[in-house]
Amino acid sequence: MIRVLVTGGTFDKTYDEIRGRLSFGDTHLPEMLRLGRSRVELTIETLMMIDSLDMTDADRASIVRRCAECPETRIVVTHGTDTMVETARALAAGVSGKSVVLTGAMIPYAFGSSDGMFNLGSALSFAQVLPHGIYVAMNGQCFRWDAVRKNRETGVFETLS
Amino acid sequence: MIRVLVTGGTFDKTYDEIRGRLSFGDTHLPEMLRLGRSRVELTIETLMMIDSLDMTDADRASIVRRCAECPETRIVVTHGTDTMVETARALAAGVSGKSVVLTGAMIPYAFGSSDGMFNLGSALSFAQVLPHGIYVAMNGQCFRWDAVRKNRETGVFETLS
Amino acid sequence: MIRVLVTGGTFDKTYDEIRGRLSFGDTHLPEMLRLGRSRVELTIETLMMIDSLDMTDADRASIVRRCAECPETRIVVTHGTDTMVETARALAAGVSGKSVVLTGAMIPYAFGSSDGMFNLGSALSFAQVLPHGIYVAMNGQCFRWDAVRKNRETGVFETLS
Amino acid sequence: MIRVLVTGGTFDKTYDEIRGRLSFGDTHLPEMLRLGRSRVELTIETLMMIDSLDMTDADRASIVRRCAECPETRIVVTHGTDTMVETARALAAGVSGKSVVLTGAMIPYAFGSSDGMFNLGSALSFAQVLPHGIYVAMNGQCFRWDAVRKNRETGVFETLS
Numbered sequence: 001m002i003r004v005l006v007t008g009g010t011f012d013k014t015y016d017e018i019r020g021r022l023s024f025g026d027t028h029l030p031e032m033l034r035l036g037r038s039r040v041e042l043t044i045e046t047l048m049m050i051d052s053l054d055m056t057d058a059d060r061a062s063i064v065r066r067c068a069e070c071p072e073t074r075i076v077v078t079h080g081t082d083t084m085v086e087t088a089r090a091l092a093a094g095v096s097g098k099s100v101v102l103t104g105a106m107i108p109y110a111f112g113s114s115d116g117m118f119n120l121g122s123a124l125s126f127a128q129v130l131p132h133g134i135y136v137a138m139n140g141q142c143f144r145w146d147a148v149r150k151n152r153e154t155g156v157f158e159t160l161s
Numbered sequence: 162m163i164r165v166l167v168t169g170g171t172f173d174k175t176y177d178e179i180r181g182r183l184s185f186g187d188t189h190l191p192e193m194l195r196l197g198r199s200r201v202e203l204t205i206e207t208l209m210m211i212d213s214l215d216m217t218d219a220d221r222a223s224i225v226r227r228c229a230e231c232p233e234t235r236i237v238v239t240h241g242t243d244t245m246v247e248t249a250r251a252l253a254a255g256v257s258g259k260s261v262v263l264t265g266a267m268i269p270y271a272f273g274s275s276d277g278m279f280n281l282g283s284a285l286s287f288a289q290v291l292p293h294g295i296y297v298a299m300n301g302q303c304f305r306w307d308a309v310r311k312n313r314e315t316g317v318f319e320t321l322s
Numbered sequence: 323m324i325r326v327l328v329t330g331g332t333f334d335k336t337y338d339e340i341r342g343r344l345s346f347g348d349t350h351l352p353e354m355l356r357l358g359r360s361r362v363e364l365t366i367e368t369l370m371m372i373d374s375l376d377m378t379d380a381d382r383a384s385i386v387r388r389c390a391e392c393p394e395t396r397i398v399v400t401h402g403t404d405t406m407v408e409t410a411r412a413l414a415a416g417v418s419g420k421s422v423v424l425t426g427a428m429i430p431y432a433f434g435s436s437d438g439m440f441n442l443g444s445a446l447s448f449a450q451v452l453p454h455g456i457y458v459a460m461n462g463q464c465f466r467w468d469a470v471r472k473n474r475e476t477g478v479f480e481t482l483s
Numbered sequence: 484m485i486r487v488l489v490t491g492g493t494f495d496k497t498y499d500e501i502r503g504r505l506s507f508g509d510t511h512l513p514e515m516l517r518l519g520r521s522r523v524e525l526t527i528e529t530l531m532m533i534d535s536l537d538m539t540d541a542d543r544a545s546i547v548r549r550c551a552e553c554p555e556t557r558i559v560v561t562h563g564t565d566t567m568v569e570t571a572r573a574l575a576a577g578v579s580g581k582s583v584v585l586t587g588a589m590i591p592y593a594f595g596s597s598d599g600m601f602n603l604g605s606a607l608s609f610a611q612v613l614p615h616g617i618y619v620a621m622n623g624q625c626f627r628w629d630a631v632r633k634n635r636e637t638g639v640f641e642t643l644s
Contacts, residue, residue, distance in 0.1 A: 017589040018638050036279030039300035106500040112595025118197030121282030124301050139200035140285050155501050178428040179477050267339040273434025316340050358601030361622035440519030443604030446623050461522035462607050
């Protein structure tokens with residue numbers, strides 16, 4: 001049984017056709033899981049719906065608290081990519097005895113050509129089998145929280161050497 | 162390093178607009194990996210491009226042989242869903258010391274609303290971390306080869322009890 | 323006010339994921355019009371849901387009858403491309419004082435990469451402004467019923483010289 | 484023979500995955516026409532690539548000049564929806580003896596669920612048959628330049644009464 005904690009990020013950006021700009025509405029997670037014919041037993045919980053560049057220490061603390069307190073020991077957190085590694089670090093300091101996998105997308109799911117479906121399938125799979133720890137699952141790869149950084153120029157997550 | 166063996170199946174069905182019916186062309190795997198921004202190190206090899214209902218014992222033997230002979234110990238096989246479990250059984254009899262994950266799709270990738278991206282992300286992830294053995298990864302879940310069947314009425318893979 | 327008569331064709335083909343083949347369900351017209359943000363006043367009526375290669379003389383007669391009898395003088399008929407010109411000929415013989423535009427698609431709408439949205443926008447527009455007569459609207463072009471043929475090899479509609 | 488003048492607008496907005504925001508790159512027109520299997524004879528010319536809220540009087544004057552000077556008498560202008568009617572008014576004052584149809588989209592084409600394909604098919608069709616004049620083609624409808632306004636709250640173009 002997995003808990004999926006939604007925090008927003010590119011994953012869930014949508015296009016506001018009246019204002020002509022990107023915005024957040026409800027999470028696309030249930031639709032994505034339906035499309036993926038997912039049969040993974042899980043509970044979705046929306047914690048916030050924000051761009052990760054706008055995430056405060058208080059937001060981060062609430063994600064840590066929720067991961068620590070929820071009954072599940074296997075957790076997927078959807079998150080903006082820009083500060084995903086920072087939140088992973090906070091989780092490593094505050095959560096133990098659980099497998100927490102952060103994931104996100106470079107392209108909004110609503111754009112059709114999304115990497116979100118691929119990353120979601122990947123994150124849910126890693127979360128089912130990895131030993132306890134905090135991980136970042138992006139680009140089909142899985143990194144330990146202390147061995148990854150986002151390359152801001154290429155948009156790619158890479159191993160920290 | 163993962164080897165991806167392509168055998169066809171719904172994953173790779175495309176629409177022949179001159180004849181107005183489904184057909185097989187080149188595999189969509191490279192395009193799907195690009196779309197998913199995959200950074201997994203892998204080699205793609207097309208073994209055949211057929212509907213799994215048309216798969217013969219000789220076809221199955223060639224998949225087993227290729228899995229046994231290729232240098233990689235982590236392998237993903239894309240396969241039609243109808244006889245995926247049968248091929249898994251053949252692989253269990255003929256391949257040892259490797260992690261082989263079979264996956265597929267219920268909806269062609271070319272149809273847009275595909276579960277293929279989700280399953281591909283899932284299969285590549287399971288293949289990276291599972292111990293040696295033969296597995297079926299569908300619907301975000303992963304089954305041992307001898308503990309799964311496809312429910313033909315619902316199209317869902319379920320645990321064999 | 324336009325009447326849209328649905329007869330099936332590639333436009334409305336869908337993928338039957340249990341049987342793994344193309345099939346017909348309900349028409350996608352309402353969804354397509356919603357997606358296109360259409361504000362054209364129209365009534366949709368499904369006459370049949372078949373591949374145009376399977377269309378009989380009786381089917382064709384019922385399309386002619388419906389075009390002649392319905393109150394609207396501006397009509398769009400969605401139709402398989404293979405015998406679209408044959409139905410246009412039947413309409414020319416049996417319907418007068420109305421503008422009837424036949425249209426279709428080479429790729430099912432459900433496949434995402436469809437020419438259906440483009441053709442639907444085109445056909446509805448031609449139907450609003452063309453003088454009485456029977457027309458085929460495909461590939462952004464509009465042909466009189468007696469000046470067009472489908473090139474079976476290229477899938478393109480071309481002017482009959 | 485139609486000239487298509489590209490000015491940007493939602494039609495051509497794309498998602499900048501490094502910066503995580505909407506931006507303009509090359510026009511999607513050629514790709515859209517290929518997808519629509521368009522066989523309309525036309526020439527595409529990109530005049531600018533901007534949000535129509537940023538369009539200056541000088542920009543507008545250059546659109547008018549290009550419409551007046553180009554050899555074609557049938558023209559489609561792709562344009563942001565917010566000031567489309569304003570540009571139509573400028574065209575009415577500066578262009579005569581030509582059929583000019585402005586069109587756009589409420590959702591970026593790159594978002595998949597676009598009304599752009601529908602509107603493009605519609606605009607190209609109206610442009611082929613309407614008498615000389617300046618028109619706005621949106622939502623499957625065609626309005627004379629002096630009989631239309633965009634309802635900013637609903638995003639719909641409506642007849643000016």
